[in-house]
Amino acid sequence: MSTNNKSAPKRRVTVGLMWHSLGSGNLGVGALTESNIAIVRGVAEKLGLALRFVVLGTSDAGVPELAAELRAAGHELEVTRIRVFRREFREAVRRCDLVLDIGEGDSFADIYGLKRFMFYWLSKNIVCLLGKPLILSPQTIGPFDGAIARILAQQVMRRCARVFARDNLSTAYLKQLGISGNVDEAIDVAFRLPFIRPARPADGRVRVGINVSGLLFNGGYTGNNQFGLSIDYAATLRALLADLSARPEVEVHLVSHVIEPHMPIEDDVHAAKILATEFPGVILSPVFTRPSEAKSYIAGMDFFTGARMHACIAAFSTGVPVVPMAYSRKFNGLFGTLGYAHVADCKVESQVQVLKRIDDALRAREQVKQQVDVALQLVAERITRYEDVLARALVKG
Template sequence: MPRQFEIGLVWHSVRSGNLGVGALSVGNIALARRAAERAGLTPKFTVIGPREPGPIYISGPDISAREITGRYMASPGGYWADLGHLDYVLDIGAGDSFADIYPDKRFAYIMATKAMAIARGVPMILSPQTIGPFSRQPHSAAAAWACTRAEAVFARDPLSMAALAKLAPHAKAFQAVDVAFALPFERRPKSSGKPRIGINVSGLLFSGGYTGKNEFGIEVDYAALTRGLVAALLARGDVEVMLFGHVNSPLPNDDDGVAVDALAREFPGATKVAPFTSPSEAKSFISGLDFVVGARMHATIAAYSSGVPVVPVSYSRKFEGLFGGLGYDWMVPVRGLTTDAAIAYVLNAYERRAKLAADIARGSAIVEAGLETYVAELARCFAAAAARK
């Protein structure tokens, strides 16, 4: 009978309203399960992530959850005790939080989970994620130390791989792809009538960012871009426009539903899609669309990985890094297009959606190779750890 193997999934979530974090969590569980079974092991998962509201959508007899709080991290009976029961830690840094661009308190928590696993002697892999940017001390030195002490570090795009090589040249580094490409879903049929165009609305960008002052530095006026696209598409009369979100947040300026509701009131000819209850439900819906434009990265990954032509609207290098690594250049960049030019670009991409679909099909081999790189190394590391016990 295969031996039970305890895996801690750090900075994952069983209930995040940000369905991108949920997609990472579901995808990484699927890939870690595949790797464990390849190594002849029966996995059991402890999902360790921040305290969040909302219903649980990841559960099972072999899945338990812990919430990261100050008390949990400081108590001898909290994270430290949980580490003692684990055979391996997979730390995904919530996808893009392993960087020094966020408040120091956030970085301290991101580092503490890694430092304590290292101190406890539990082997740790940094699962595919954005690495950096790092430009401050002691943040850079601390991050480099964690990368060097990890059993392996996986960058999810070429830009992150380059950042990792500069940050920690002696780390055991691999380039893979975002684990959300492995998110399971049920494929939906395409419309038998008008083509359905999905507009994934980012409440964060619609509000002008967390500060309302466009701290991301995007050149387009995102709210005007979105309104212009909806108006132009509705004016055609030959498509159905579907407005949907991918982040349900208690913060009004980050909640996609607030922006979707505002646009639905302004454009009654568009169809408002009810908030999704899980990342797989969202991806299943997206799979039935004919074209997507989106500003939440994992909504665009859901489109790409289900073969739907998609134009991401970028607000950070994680977009350019991820899709550039797939040879997929269809994107509204952070800088380089005016709002009117971006609207024209997206409308032209819709007309050329067969070309986008062909480019996605060509990139699928890169995705599969990246996922296999990750699974193969996980299987090797899991088997080695089990043999040492």
């Protein structure tokens, strides 16, 4: 009598997801987390493995819908807030067979201060000291402008099983640091965030999505052009909205991607509402609770522009022509790696140049979409590279 292999219990592998978060008001961080879960899950299911995900981040908030989805597929999900100096953190790491650290996308750097850097550095070393293989999932690496941070970053990255850059600028930077033997280059995992494309109304209107960064709108945390922009960001958005609002064929949607009602300086919703009162013809997007909701909404646009990188990735990965409004090297690195030139550099270009870039791409959106589609083939190849490393690590786990 033959044995039914489907009834045989699957080997379970515990994967720690360090510096990921399901409860962040920044949907970009949530997008990284849910996307990495989707990628690892896909690899594991091809290998016939069951997974226990342990999310180790800055919040202990979970997503019940995601937990239910994973449970229905035979996987488990638990969420623990990182407290690096507490025993609970070490115990959580000990239960892991493998740890993936995404550094919240761009936080393994000292641009946010040495204290924050030290938490990221120490947590990585604890994982290595406990003998757990540590993979840095695709992310922006650096910069490390201070000598202390640079030396410490070199030390811990040499201990990692693999270091994935998400763009060629980060790879070049790693080479400058002398880190090469365990380095690979993929792409931002959020390209794999699941979404549902909405039905399109047959009214012939051109739907233009604009992500308003509350942080840039308010001049950064300092309120005084903290990021050194070459434009007045708020004035540029007002000029853009004045232009688009005067076009009867255009329907403008203000799409928020960072939802922080208790931190108005960061909150996209607050900034979008201010602009909506000045331009009453625009449409405010819903206040999203999951990054996949935002991506599904953005997928219904004909064109998109914005200063939150993961809002732009949501557009790009759904085939929507997009002009990212770059305020840091992470934009130029990511989209430049894909050979995509339709990026407005808000640290170099003037308001006239930025608005012209957006207008030119909007008018030529069909041709721009073709370039997006070509670049998405490269995205698929790069994520496959990451999946292959994960497959080998999961088999060992």
